[in-house]
Amino acid sequence: MRVLIAGGGTGGHVYPGIAIYRALDGLVDGLEVLFVGAKNGVEGTILKDLALPNVLLAGRGVRGSSLLSKLTNPFVLMAAIVSGMKVISAFKPDVVIGTGGYASVAIVAGAVVARRRRVLQEQNSVPGLANRVLSRFADLVLLSYEESRAWFGAGVKCEVVGNPLRIKTTPDRDAGLRFFDLSPDLQTVLIYGGSRGARAINDAAVSAISGILTKRDVQFVMLTGTNDFERVETLMKNHASRVRVLPFLEDIGHAYSVADVAVARAGASSVFELAAFGVPTIYVPYPYAADDHQKKNVEHLEKTGGAIVIDHQGLSGEALEAIILSLLDDDERRKEMAATVRGWARIDAAELAAKKVMEIAGASEARSGGSALIYAYLEQVLRRE
Numbered sequence: 038m039r040v041l042i043a044g045g046g047t048g049g050h051v052y053p054g055i056a057i058y059r060a061l062d063g064l065v066d067g068l069e070v071l072f073v074g075a076k077n078g079v080e081g082t083i084l085k086d087l088a089l090p091n092v093l094l095a096g097r098g099v100r101g102s103s104l105l106s107k108l109t110n111p112f113v114l115m116a117a118i119v120s121g122m123k124v125i126s127a128f129k130p131d132v133v134i135g136t137g138g139y140a141s142v143a144i145v146a147g148a149v150v151a152r153r154r155r156v157l158q159e160q161n162s163v164p165g166l167a168n169r170v171l172s173r174f175a176d177l178v179l180l181s182y183e184e185s186r187a188w189f190g191a192g193v194k195c196e197v198v199g200n201p202l203r204i205k206t207t208p209d210r211d212a213g214l215r216f217f218d219l220s221p222d223l224q225t226v227l228i229y230g231g232s233r234g235a236r237a238i239n240d241a242a243v244s245a246i247s248g249i250l251t252k253r254d255v256q257f258v259m260l261t262g263t264n265d266f267e268r269v270e271t272l273m274k275n276h277a278s279r280v281r282v283l284p285f286l287e288d289i290g291h292a293y294s295v296a297d298v299a300v301a302r303a304g305a306s307s308v309f310e311l312a313a314f315g316v317p318t319i320y321v322p323y324p325y326a327a328d329d330h331q332k333k334n335v336e337h338l339e340k341t342g343g344a345i346v347i348d349h350q351g352l353s354g355e356a357l358e359a360i361i362l363s364l365l366d367d368d369e370r371r372k373e374m375a376a377t378v379r380g381w382a383r384i385d386a387a388e389l390a391a392k393k394v395m396e397i398a399g400a401s402e403a404r405s406g407g408s409a410l411i412y413a414y415l416e417q418v419l420r421r422e
Contacts, residue, residue, distance in 0.1 A: 043144035044136030045080030056201035060391035121147025160305035199383025234262010244354020315375035343377035
């Protein structure tokens with residue numbers, strides 16, 4: 038069985054594809070995989086570090102582009118589809134999985150023309166532009182949230198499986214404490230801005246940590262993102278005995294395992310991972326996320342008491358310090374939050390997704406498509422966006 042997995046731009050678009058591949062690898066003998074991403078995305082580094090076979094396409098996304106970029110997008114799109122078809126022709130996949138982002142559009146559109154079976158995987162409660170555009174040409178759309186169904190047409194086949202997780206979800210606190218060289222006797226707070234980091238969260242956290250450590254002995258793990266690492270490390274040097282600062286952590290399970298409380302962005306991967314580990318979390322949704330999807334990712338958890346949500350405008354060191362301390366002081370509330378999110382998380386999402394992919398790969402015929410239809414539709418959408 039040959040599987041081509043396309044998508045990227047952020048870790049949230051890359052890791053679900055990796056999780057599905059790993060689940061498939063445990064179910065299918067002789068599995069062959071190829072990942073496709075964009076040259077300017079984080080996927081190049083992630084896939085290289087994991088030694089996964091990959092091809093990176095030249096190109097750019099749509100949202101936030103300049104007027105000139107938008108006017109030339111149809112030409113870029115045609116070149117991308119041609120590149121995608123070349124990759125498909127060379128690899129000859131049984132099924133193509135698109136996880137969102139520029140590379141997903143190029144490859145899935147090419148798969149439509151080449152009449153290869155197509156599965157889309159959507160991480161967020163509000164589906165991304167790429168998956169909304171391509172859903173009408175997909176054999177199946179895998180959803181993380183039940184609420185996402187409303188964004189797709191009646192003729193689109195959808196299955197809610199949850200968000201496939203890249204990591205084992207059994208906490209190992211002792212291993213995590215050894216990894217970070219932390220004390221087993223102190224409460225631990227995780228600060229995590231996602232795969233790219235979040236400067237606003239880092240700034241508020243630096244202030245909050247300084248205030249908290251004047252009041253009590255707490256320890257912190259900060260994952261700052263590569264661009265902000267040196268600055269934050271310098272700012273925290275006076276608290277080095279109680280604060281571990283890292284730019285990024287591939288084995289993120291260590292961080293989740295030691296966290297009594299977390300502060301995080303609300304990307305779907307982070308939300309589902311933190312929920313699977315039962316970490317009481319303060320979410321600060323990225324305010325410029327497309328369609329405000331990060332805020333919508335945690336609306337249900339906030340309503341059910343499983344999470345605390347701070348609007349970006351309300352984020353400050355003082356506010357963050359107060360909320361962190363209130364949670365650290367309230368053992369019962371943390372237990373209730375942990376129970377709520379564990380009950381909501383779908384820890385078997387990767388296995389469910391893999392089985393659905395296998396069903397599609399074994400189908401007798403892919404849905405029909407054609408170059409004129411797919412190109413005309415995508416051009417119309419890109420010009421509108």
